[in-house]
Amino acid sequence: MTTPVRSASRHHKRPRGEGQWALGYREPLNKNEELKKNDDGLNVRQRIIDIYAKRGFDSIDPADLRGRFRWYGLYTQRRPGIDGGKTAVLEPEELDDRYFMLRIRIDGGRLTVDQLRTIADVSRRYARGTADITDRQNIQLHWVEIESVPAIWEALERVGLDTTEACGDTPRVIIGCPLAGIDADEVIDASPQIADIRSRYIGDKAFSNLPRKFKSAVSGCPAHCTVHEINDVAFVGVVNEDGERGYDLWVGGGLSTNPMLAKRLGVFVAPERVHEVWAGVAGIFRDYGYRRLRHRARLKFLVNDWGVERFREVLEREYLGYALPEGPAPAPPRGGRRDHVGVHRQKDGNFYVGFAPKVGRLDADRLDRIADIAERYGSRRVHTTTEQKMVILDIAPDKVDDIVADLEAADLPVHPSTFRRQTMACTGIEYCKLAIVETKATASRLIDELERRLPGFAEPLTINVNGCPNSCARIQTADIGLKGQLVVDEDGRQVEGFQIHLGGSLGVNSGFGRKVRGLKTTAKALPDYVERVVRNYEKQRAEGETFAEWVQRADEADLR
Template identity: 30%
Template sequence: MYRYDEFDAAFVAGRTAQFADQVKRRLTGELSEDQFRPLRLMNGLYLQLHAYMLRVAVPYGTLSSRQMRKLAHIARVYDRGYGHFTTRQNIQYNWPKLKDIPVILEELASVEMHAIQTSGNCIRNVTTDQFAGAAADEIIDPRPVAEILRQWSSLHPEFSYLPRKFKIAITGAPHDRAAIRFHDIGLQAAVNAAGEIGWEVWVGGGLGRTPMIAKLINSFVPNEHLLAYLESIMRVYNRYGRRDNKYKARIKILVHEEGLESIKGQVEAEFAEVRGGVLTLPSEEVDRISAYFAPPIFEPQALTQIDVAYESIVDPAYGRWLDNNINAHIQPGYVSVTISLKPVGGAPGDATDAQMEVVADLAEQFSFDELRVTHEQNLVLPHVALKDLRRVYDALVAAGLAEGNNNLITDMICCPGLDFCALANARSIPIAQEISKKFAEPERQKEIGELKIKISGCINACGHHHVGHIGILGVEKKGGELYQITLGGDATEQASVGKIIGPGFEAENVPGAIEKLVDFYISQRTSESETFIDAYRRVGEAPFKEALYGNA
């Protein structure tokens, strides 16, 4: 795991001191809210419906137990005893007092954390596959490159005031678990004919009011030239991205309006000028950063496989957890464990201070002092020996964190919605809670199988509804809340944007509408192994629409 160097420590300390002075001036009235707004946004501080919200960066979703304990401490002392983990692999605090923000930032700095560039028109937190460095299917661990991108993008003088916010995701595996095709820039590990590892570069993806799938701009960029190539893209965007209309300011609009070939030509022209210059990554620097992410020293394990079917008979709840919440590891005898933050009836992504402390303890004891935040609002222990799974599970049961529902219908993504967000048109959390209650029965969830529901409270799509197999979008209509349903979204390498299939539903009717869709899917699938998204693609939109609205 990366540790701050002298530059990191100095710039975080300097920014913390600077913002402390700005907060003081705001509290005394020397700064108005309009004057304070751009300053607070540069430090991850938002003003929501009821209070300020602080968004803390978790670079590429990786945390130590020490850092998680600090997040728990902040929740307990400065907030209301919980934090909300987000689709950017960050954490948000919904109730901090403005006077406490400088102290919170000092606390974060003491464990090498901050809130810089979690807001504003800059390059935001770089996200990755939550199983990076552990997954059995991985080509290369993407986190060293993600760290290099973090250092390159932090306080970059050219890219601190972009036309709009900018998001980068990276995966080192052929199966995309980081939704790279729905980012401004997406990177996926690739191998060329000579067996060298480099990066596919995708550009112009995004969600929001104009969802678009990214386009492949370069099928292979060597590691040493990656920064130069990305800087070339950023310069073209910074030069030509629209600043007159924030709804058309993202790079996806530029790529769409100018055309990929035109943008690619300009990027290649920039790249020709900077390639071989100061942005070339020396192998020794890559090796230095990579050393921080060296795999743990794994001990040979006598137990290298587990009989999930047998465990399911002995203890069905434990069996479900094993079946759904463990991921294959590159090291024999180990797995990665997903800790669900989606209890039945709970707010997706929330964790209490006590739960964070438990997760920190488990990471320290059973996962080489390392854990991850996923872009689907869960947590991961990346390196757990099979022999320790039962002890980990029992501790999670005691903490209320042992829901065995990863990738099932109750494992929903959900934005804070109108309960917190000043931009929202409708509530999201109550919808998620009611759906999870309707499908709470474990056998029902197992029957349905993999199904991703994603819920947003407004068109900004923080809940990623566009890429849900079933997406739910809250809208305002005649002063009330209405929910549109989309079908067919997919955030993986088979990327697709869901389509609205008909009129919206009142809040109380949404769970029933989801049940109609699920029942129809089960009636139409060719086998129990055919997933919802596969059945939808085979059957098509019209039969699902008829099933949902035909008897209305």
């Protein structure tokens, strides 16, 4: 369903200065909007194939290089050797390397063994063996040269993968529960709805020029693993009073430098209606979204200004043409962690086995080894999670112990420590042009140190490490959220470090982490800090008290 742009009624008018299309304001108000008006980002694919891949990096139009390439998952990498103090000072062309990060889109986190092997082969041939799992279920490669991109696309597309709208002002990957269709406790299998949205709208020029990125989640997971509270649009599995299974609709979540939790519209969406409701929400964002200032262009700002009643009214009247019935709120998330690590029974009597790559970092050889292990034990499916982890499905009961042993031997633990299981990190300064500090190696060292110092600690504890303020690693919703910045050490030198957020959480008591005035640490002193605060928690916690609950009542001195 392609939603036409409609003029707003007088009741809904806002100042034209926000650049909202529905109010008749079509002239671009910044360079990004001008770039998109000049040429749709989806059109860059053919130029990459016909021109840039043949003529090389120096032939690339700057507007494509730093703009439209994102519509196909391509970002220039950070040039090596540029320290974090220069991130916000240098011009883009000074930060650019001649290599690219390439993001492979994996909707719902669903991969076959053949697809995993193809990614491994592409990584080995064209990306120096790199592979990172993101917290949105994608896999990112690095060191990609523009000359290789058409061959990469051909290889991926042969097995049903692509990079279309993996980045850019587009509907990015649709996240879903990696156990959809097999979890014995799931409310509804959302994989048909994800596939439906994907096939209808991804790559459709009706939605390829949004004000900013648009993040979607569709899931019936009883653990709420798709973190619906922080997506632009989310469909959460529910059962209504008539016993029908469908979805509760949430809109306007997002983090970055101005975090907001999504809001329930209070409606029940039948499975067959999901695709058109998704298109309606995306259409509102396209037509009414703020296009003047990039930092206010996410859907959350519109939802916050309008409120849920007005948003629902516009959705139903102008985009759907019918009223949505009232619906129930989702049940509280199933107890425990949201990551699906460990061994668990499927509804068919087989088992799934979730394991923990360290901070999502893998390589081509490890991807091949994962595929080998899955295939050896009869599985054709390896899925990614929203916590930078992976799950092998369909393991027969009598093969569980052996596959666990093989994964553990490959340093892919099925029963990891809390620190290995619940620490994640963004790309960081190694490759990212926005980053201020290094993240992956820092987080890996932190895990090793905490395992050594606190071997008996087994409580849930999320540690999210981010290289800049943009919160790709969801720092505000972590028990310990670490925002990369330069800090002054005890010798007065400026070094890599982190501002600390404490006690963020999603679920029953969703909320953002507490910031204690002046609470920072150097990267070097990070293990000392985390050990200290975790030991304080262990000493003071009440029976059943979570870290986030303790933080809310703890004295500031015990958080330092």
